[in-house]
Amino acid sequence: GFVLQYRPRGDDDAIRIGFTCSKKVGNAVARNRAKRRLREIAGLVLPDHGAPGLDYVLIGRAGVTATRPFDTLLDDLRDALGRAT
DSSP states (O other): OEEEEEEEOSSOOOOEEEEEOOGGGOSHHHHHHHHHHHHHHHHHHHHHHOOTTEEEEEEEOTTTTTTSOHHHHHHHHHHHHHHHO
């Protein structure tokens, strides 16, 4: 439902998160909806499954992020973090 990128910073400070949706995702309404959904799943999942000292970027995908079922997005992020860390 989205692309997850992460980069270690070399410290153990708090997790930092960024969100982006290009115009390919849709008009402003669709981009804002997609970013709101990404912020919500990040807020629910990253405190428990994220690693300190990493920067995460969630990138919305065209035609998917704004319409994918919310529970599926949550599972997508949990799965991605399980493989990433």
